[in-house]
Amino acid sequence: MSKPQGLPVFLISAVALAVVPLLLQGFGEAWVRILDTALLYILLALGLNIVVGFAGLLDLGYIAFYAVGAYLFALLASPHLTDNIPAIAAMFPHGLHAPIWLAIPLAAGVSALAGVLLGAPTLKLRGDYLAIVTLGFGEIIRVFLNNLDAPVNITNGPKGVNSIDAISVGGVSLGAPMNVAGWTLYPVTLHYYLFLLIVVVAVIMSQRLHDSRLGRAWMAIREDEIAAKAMGLNTRNIKLLAFGLGAMFGGVAGTLFASFQGFVSPESFSLQESVMVVAMVVLGGSGHIPGVILGAFLLASLPEVLRHVAGPLQAMTGGRLDAAILRQLLVALAMIGIMLMRPRGLWPSPRHEDRMIPDEGEAGGRA
Amino acid sequence: MSAAASLLNVAGVSKRFGGVQALSDVGLCITAGHVHGLIGPNGAGKTTFFNVITGLVPSDKGRFELAGQAYKPTAVHKVAQAGIARTFQNIRLFADMSALDNVRVGRHVRTQVGWWQALLRTKAFLHEEALITRDAMALLDFVGLAGKAQQTARTLSYGDQRRLEIARALATEPKLLALDEPAAGMNATEKLQLHELIERIRQQGRSVLLIEHDVKLVMGLCDHVTVLDQGKLIASGSPAHVQRDPAVIAAYLGGAHQPTE
Numbered sequence: 001m002s003k004p005q006g007l008p009v010f011l012i013s014a015v016a017l018a019v020v021p022l023l024l025q026g027f028g029e030a031w032v033r034i035l036d037t038a039l040l041y042i043l044l045a046l047g048l049n050i051v052v053g054f055a056g057l058l059d060l061g062y063i064a065f066y067a068v069g070a071y072l073f074a075l076l077a078s079p080h081l082t083d084n085i086p087a088i089a090a091m092f093p094h095g096l097h098a099p100i101w102l103a104i105p106l107a108a109g110v111s112a113l114a115g116v117l118l119g120a121p122t123l124k125l126r127g128d129y130l131a132i133v134t135l136g137f138g139e140i141i142r143v144f145l146n147n148l149d150a151p152v153n154i155t156n157g158p159k160g161v162n163s164i165d166a167i168s169v170g171g172v173s174l175g176a177p178m179n180v181a182g183w184t185l186y187p188v189t190l191h192y193y194l195f196l197l198i199v200v201v202a203v204i205m206s207q208r209l210h211d212s213r214l215g216r217a218w219m220a221i222r223e224d225e226i227a228a229k230a231m232g233l234n235t236r237n238i239k240l241l242a243f244g245l246g247a248m249f250g251g252v253a254g255t256l257f258a259s260f261q262g263f264v265s266p267e268s269f270s271l272q273e274s275v276m277v278v279a280m281v282v283l284g285g286s287g288h289i290p291g292v293i294l295g296a297f298l299l300a301s302l303p304e305v306l307r308h309v310a311g312p313l314q315a316m317t318g319g320r321l322d323a324a325i326l327r328q329l330l331v332a333l334a335m336i337g338i339m340l341m342r343p344r345g346l347w348p349s350p351r352h353e354d355r356m357i358p359d360e361g362e363a364g365g366r367a
Numbered sequence: 368m369s370a371a372a373s374l375l376n377v378a379g380v381s382k383r384f385g386g387v388q389a390l391s392d393v394g395l396c397i398t399a400g401h402v403h404g405l406i407g408p409n410g411a412g413k414t415t416f417f418n419v420i421t422g423l424v425p426s427d428k429g430r431f432e433l434a435g436q437a438y439k440p441t442a443v444h445k446v447a448q449a450g451i452a453r454t455f456q457n458i459r460l461f462a463d464m465s466a467l468d469n470v471r472v473g474r475h476v477r478t479q480v481g482w483w484q485a486l487l488r489t490k491a492f493l494h495e496e497a498l499i500t501r502d503a504m505a506l507l508d509f510v511g512l513a514g515k516a517q518q519t520a521r522t523l524s525y526g527d528q529r530r531l532e533i534a535r536a537l538a539t540e541p542k543l544l545a546l547d548e549p550a551a552g553m554n555a556t557e558k559l560q561l562h563e564l565i566e567r568i569r570q571q572g573r574s575v576l577l578i579e580h581d582v583k584l585v586m587g588l589c590d591h592v593t594v595l596d597q598g599k600l601i602a603s604g605s606p607a608h609v610q611r612d613p614a615v616i617a618a619y620l621g622g623a624h625q626p627t628e
Contacts, residue, residue, distance in 0.1 A: 205486055212485030212492070213475055213499070216464070220472040223461035230421065230455075232447030232476030232539050241482065 021192045022183070032188040036260060038300040039195035040253050045280040045296035046202045046289070047249025052278065053287035054215060055242035056222025058131040060274050061118070061138020065247040067145060067269035068114050069107040069254025071155060074264045076103060077165040084153040100167045103255050104198075111251020112244040119243030123236050126225070138274050145266040160265025167259040169194065174259070191260050198256065202249055206289050209245065218242055219287075283338055285345030294347050299331075306330050373432075374399040374574045375451075375543055380419055380429035382412075382598075389415045390426070390598045397543065397591075399434075402565060402575040404589035404606070406582075408618055412598040413578050414456060417547055420576075421453045422446035434542055448476055452541035454532040456548045456578075462521040466512055466531050469520050470503035473538025503538060510534040510564060526557035530564065537568070544568060545576040550584050562588060586610065594618070 024031040044066060051059045075081050076098035082089040088096070098106070118137045122130055149157030166175025166187065174190040209215050217238045220228040229235055258264050276299060284295020310323040310330070338346060378394035390412045397403045407413050418424040420431070422440035431438050438449050447453075452473075461469050478499055484492040507513045510530040515523060520531060529549055536544055546565075550558050558581065565575060565588055579585045585592060586606045594602040594609055596618035602609050609615055 208486050208488065209482060212482060213471075213478060213480060213495075214482040214485060216468055216472050217475055219464055219468070220461050220475075223463055224459045226423070226443070227455065227459035227461065228472070229443035230423070230447055230453050230459075231473050231535065232444050232452075233472070234444050245482075 017196060018193075021189045022185075025186055025189050029186050029188045032186065032192055034301050034304045036188055036191050036195055037304070038297050039192065039199050040257055040260070041277070041280060041300035042199050042293050042296040043195070043202055043253040043256070044250055044277045045284070045292045046199070046206050047246045047253070048277050049246075049281050049287065049289065049292045050206065050209065050218075050249070051242050051246035052281050053292065054210065054222065055218040055239060057122075057239060057242060058127065058134070058278075059243075059246070060131045060135035060271070060278060061141070062134075062246070062250055062277055063269045063271075063274040064118065064138040064141035065111040065115055065250030066254040066257065066273070067141055067266075068111045068247075069251030070258040070264045070268070071145060071161070071254070072107050072110055072251070073098065073103050073255040073258040074161040074164050075154070076106075077259070078161055078163050080156060080161045080163075081154075084156075097165055100169055103167070103259075104252055107251040107255040108248045111254070112248040114251075115243040115245075115247025116240050118247075119240050123239055135271065135274070138269075139271060142266050142269050145269070155266075158266060160263055160267075162263040164258050164262045164264070166262065167191075167194065167256070175262075191256075195256060195260075198252065202252075203289060203293070210289070214238065214241060222287075279335065283335060283345060285348035288345070288347060288349035291345050291347035291349070295345065298346075299335075302334065303327055303331055372398050374434055375420070375576070376430075376432040377420060378430045380416065381427045382415055382419060382424065383427055388598055390419070393595065393598070393600050395593045395600075395603070397574055397576060399574055400569065400572055401590040402569050402577060402588050404585040404592040405576060405578045405595065406580075406585055406592060407595035407601075410597070411595040411618075413595055414547065415598075416595065417453070417545060417576075417578055420446075421451055421545060444476075447539055447541075450540075450542035451545055452536035452539045452543075453545040454529075454536055454547055454549060456551060458525075458528050458532055460520040460528055460532060460535070462519070464520060465517050466507060466520055466523065467500070467503055467516040469531055469535050470506050470538045471499050473506075473535040474499045474502055476539050503534075506534040506537055507531075509537070509567070511560070526553055526560070529553065529557075529561070533564065533568075537573075541573065543574045543576060547578050548580060549577070550579055550581045558584060 021032045021035060024035065044062070047065070048059065048062045051057050051062065076096050079095055082092060082095050118134070122133050125133055145155045146158055148155040155161065166173050168174060172178065174194060175187050177187065178185045178190060217228070217233050220231065220233060221235055221238060225235060280296040280299045281292050282295070283299060284293065285291025306327045307323070310326040313326055314321050314323045373396050375395070375397040377396070380390055380393045381388075382390040393412070393416055395403070395405070405413050405416065415424060419426040419429065420440060422443040422445065425441060431440055433449055433451065438446070440446050461472060464472070478495055480492045480495045504513065504516060507516050510533055512527060512531055512534065515527065520528065523531060533544070533546070533549070550561055553561060562584060565577070568575060577585065577589065589606055592604065592606050592609045593600065594612070594615050601614045601618060602612040
């Protein structure tokens with residue numbers, strides 16, 4: 001929602017976002033990789049925000065849709081299927097190499113369908129019960145991926161699928177360094193720009209959904225489901241749309257992830273990941289898009305940044321404190337601190353939602 | 368009570384919760400354009416009956432007819448779509464949304480532009496959004512909340528919340544507006560305003576079903592009153608007639624049967 005007075009801010013942030021990876025890649029590709037990962041998590045958090053933040057449905061199995069998108073691309077853009085299933089090899093003698101314009105819409109569609117299918121049995125559940133069931137569904141998908149290597153090897157089980165194509169845009173593969181006017185753009189930087197573009201599209205989509213009839217219906221269900229029904233809202237369909245549209249974002253993020261890593265295995269889609277995405281949404285400010293982006297960015301990048309801080313700390317204690325444990329400890333402390341000091345999230349939505357009079361509400365009721 | 372003029376016709380409603388017969392063979396007939404009162408002592412089954420009519424609680428038995436069409440109150444949203452909108456005894460607003468958005472949600476059921484149009488910001492979407500906002504503002508104005516459109520619902524005063532709930536219900540363009548104890552907890556001034564508001568709703572030609580404890584309000588507003596006691600219909604007629612009914616007096620003052628405590 002760029003307002004006219006926000007134009008300079010918009011231009012400055014656009015330039016900053018474009019330049020940041022170029023500056024960072026000078027310090028090493030690892031730094032840009034952190035940004036790439038953060039962008040993927042932002043995409044995931046934006047998707048989950050539709051389900052949790054807008055519609056108020058606590059989904060603890062969201063990572064399943066990330067897995068669906070990732071495996072979809074992994075299977076359609078790697079030698080795995082053609083190597084293992086002769087019929088497919090016969091159909092595609094040059095191997096499977098799904099292009100981006102097919103992969104992303106397909107991932108969006110298939111994961112949205114998965115979202116609706118997994119959402120359907122949970123429609124009558126609320127709160128804790130919904131959380132438990134979605135948690136179960138998330139695990140079921142992971143267990144499936146782990147075991148679908150026999151009798152027909154579809155997912156290659158715990159070994160995962162590798163040699164996945166890097167996405168290519170307009171014939172240019174993002175998997176190889178590119179020279180632009182004397183600058184070398186590494187694959188991580190190229191991916192950064194693609195991810196950024198998709199995140200921007202996702203933000204616009206989220207905001208437009210938020211400001212629509214459907215968005216209001218989601219929020220009505222979040223606030224009071226019975227009252228929403230009494231207003232004639234078909235809560236079943238509206239919830240399914242939340243599950244479907246939310247899952248869609250997750251599926252696209254999964255596809256990007258598979259292309260970025262070149263390798264997927266069930267390990268990447270554990271419960272821990274689902275919990276992290278929920279934490280990003282809640283910590284940032286459930287239902288408020290800028291807050292969710294902030295939460296995802298912090299929680300995705302903080303552990304990586306702490307990796308560099310934890311090292312010296314470990315050295316100070318003569319190696320007795322393990323860096324990984326220290327990192328988790330610091331992240332946990334940060335999370336507890338934020339929740340104690342800002343229980344509605346770091347950047348919650350202002351109490352006066354979509355205000356029309358801009359200079360009103362300075363004293364607005366923040367309890 | 369000619370069939371042509373009857374808006375809501377409900378008959379033979381029974382409902383049992385475990386060992387409690389909450390309603391037995393209750394019915395009522397609301398004439399179009401009337402304010403119809405539903406009264407009775409605590410525990411008489413008023414709210415259960417109300418919930419059955421609006422689809423919140425499934426009945427064991429009963430026949431339901433709205434504007435000459437049979438309807439089955441099996442799903443709350445379908446009842447609302449059919450044209451009965453309700454408010455709640457304990458206010459159920461969308462607390463974290465603005466007053467305007469609360470009413471805009473009420474417009475949902477009478478509007479139709481889909482989410483993909485919202486994503487693309489099509490002309491149809493923008494046009495409908497403008498209409499929704501216009502209609503919602505008109506309703507806020509109607510209930511006297513136009514100046515508080517952007518306030519979060521939870522920050523409104525109690526009386527304002529009640530009136531916002533009525534505006535939200537009116538936004539669904541109901542044939543019948545069902546109010547569950549709208550005056551509960553209101554002070555004298557607020558009650559007077561409510562009386563005047565319901566009067567204006569009636570003048571628009573809408574029918575109102577009113578559950579209320581406040582005898583003055585009921586007697587002053589209603590064209591017709593139905594009295595329940597212990598899940599049974601004990602009287603039905605004009606307010607003046609019902610007031611003199613010995614069964615009603617007995618139910619309220621505990622003459623004929625033992626007090627329940």
